[in-house]
Amino acid sequence: MTPAPNAEMSGSQTSGSQTLIALVENRPGVLNRVTTLLRRRHFDLLTLSMGRSEDPDRSRLTLTVGGGSAGARRVADHLIKLVEVLHVEPLFDQPAVRRDLALIKIRPDAAELPAVNALCSAFRARIVDVSPGSTIVEITGEQSKIERFVALLTPYGLAELARSECVAMCRGASGFGASDHSVGQTTSQTTSQTTSSTSPNPTS
């Protein structure tokens, strides 16, 4: 991707990952539309998570993208042009909760289980399945915490790893859509006509 060649931009403006939240219409094909846009514009998509929101008609996406704050701004400005994307908000430095859920299947020896248990308590992870020869551990937390935890469990025979990737929510009462950075509408549809000067075709 080619960021605007602005000499005054600092490093964090053009590099590092940023989180965005988007509300989209809950319809088939919307995810395809979003990923098609990200691919064709060569945006640096790191993670994408899609699920339900408080409104059954709307799905909520959390994206993390590279390219720093300028990259996040560009992604937001393009996403909001999609008809089915209702609202986009890059989080930038806003206080927010970011969580990733991981299921980790390991194959510890019986003798190693106490050590695994100790690690789990230290990280507030849970053992959710114990079967002959394998154990599944569940953990939620910020990405860096999960990565440290996975690294510590790897010596016990890491067999499988499944991650939800980041979902995020802003802290505080004001919530999604209140920030200066947000684009789009959150709850009620705006009904004012667009500013285009082109009027409907004159009836022939």
Place this chain on the structure above:
Amino acid sequence: MANESTRVSDSARAAGQPEGGRELTGAEIVCACLQREGVDVVFGYPGGAILPTYDALCRSGGIHHVLTRHEQGASHMADGYARSSGRVGVAIATSGPGATNLVTGIATAMMDSSPLVCLTGQVSTTVLGSDAFQEADVLGITMPITKHNVMVTRVEDLAEILHEAFAIARSGRPGPVVVDLPKDVQLARTLYDPDRPLPVVPVKTSMTPLDAEIEAARNLIAEARRPVILAGNGINISGASEQLRRLAEDTGIPVSLTLLGKGAFPEDHPLSLGMMGMHGDAAANLAIQAADLIIALGMRFDDRVTGTLSTYAPKSKKIHVDLDRSEIGKNVAVDVGVVGDLKAVLTRLLVGIAATVDEGWTAQIREWKDHSKTLDVVHQPCDGRLWAARVIRDLCELTDGEAVTVTDVGQHQMFEAQYYTHRRPRTLITSGGLGTMGFGLPAALGAKLAQPHEEVWAIVGDGGFQMTLAELATAVQEQIAVKIAIINNGYLGMVRQWQELFYEERYYATPLANPDFCKIAEAYGVPSVRVSQRRDVAPAVAWCRSVNDGPCLVEFVVESHDVVYPMVPAGAALDEMIRRPARASTMAGVSR
């Protein structure tokens, strides 16, 4: 998921079936909606999956259908119709190959922000995804090249979706919308209420700039000494050419235009700098590189406009006004970005506008313009041979610069842009962003149908013309009085130019063994004349202008070894132009 793959407003979904009205088939609803949108002409090609809609068109009356010879012609015609009139152009095709043939025209419209609605037939919903006969994933194929696309899977949603398609195509930054219509949806019946309120496209981002943003722009203009205005297609789309002229005249700031911006500002105005960019006027490019303020209005800093970005306009602050927020800062970082409709923004900006343009700057620009004239081929002695630039300049003078010209893509396109002086918006129709060869003839047919009172010239090269020449039959069948000027140099001229300048004159895959274009015209029933001498240009143009009952064609056989100057080579700064050699005698040197 909440619904079938359709998009209707919440209110429509809550209402379920429309109340009142008559029971119609989906195909009949398509016709009713087109009529309600004021559509007078559609361009298309029938086939199995869209036949119910064709039958309904036949029975409904009121909408003229133009049968093209290829679906690409239909999408280009709808595009030409849209660009010349500002109204939404409509193209219709059947499923599978019909729809895929529209693709080039849709991508062309997308790049140049032209409002289209394309209706494509689709196999029945019952066999979707089964590789049925003439099935193609039209939604998937057109998703990256449309402003929006949608498949209608319930006839109850059809009217709402169609009206929404028109609203999306024409609102904000215009663009193409594809509506995919499965055959069973066209045949299904539902109640249709012709008086239902039309859907409105919600405005998601602010289009009303803050006073502070306008003020910041006004302040930069007041402080500038060497400013230049760069105006693009946004001025034409917004209808803001009057506001642009006032801005230039109230401040004395010169105006340069992008290729698609031509017509936004009269090019014979004393403040006109001409076109900018790769084949722009040298004065415009030199001014941009020396300016201390760039005022960019409804243009997008395309690579053909900027040359190498790292050296672009290095001494200037930049103001960028555009309706599309994603264009601000996309290629060029700006000091003041203003998101809004050009007409509204300029109207506000003009209040209390003032500038103090350096006299030295004005004098410098005059000097650059005068120097360009001395190099200009049309100011050099006529050596009897026919140069493409002279053909275009003669055509401009013979038509008083008042014709609507529609070009194809290549050298003739750049000669048109350099030598045809446009004064009114929407009088040059050309594929700028996608650079689509084959655009010229069909787009000219659409333009003429949209504006029958205008004199419309299709100016095409011998290469591009052959990509869509079958549309001559459409012109004859519809008796569309376009004038076709083929600038025949026997080569893919622009590619040949690159081979001459950058590939050591290896003219590979560019010489064309052409048919006899006049005999082709005759076979289609199109009157024609061939011109190969300068003295025959004026009589041929006069003859063409006298043909008003259908198409006519002039083949101009021009010099093969010709180069569009100036040229900014790829990777060079905007002011590092290759200029036309200074003396007339070197013209022979160019012509090997």
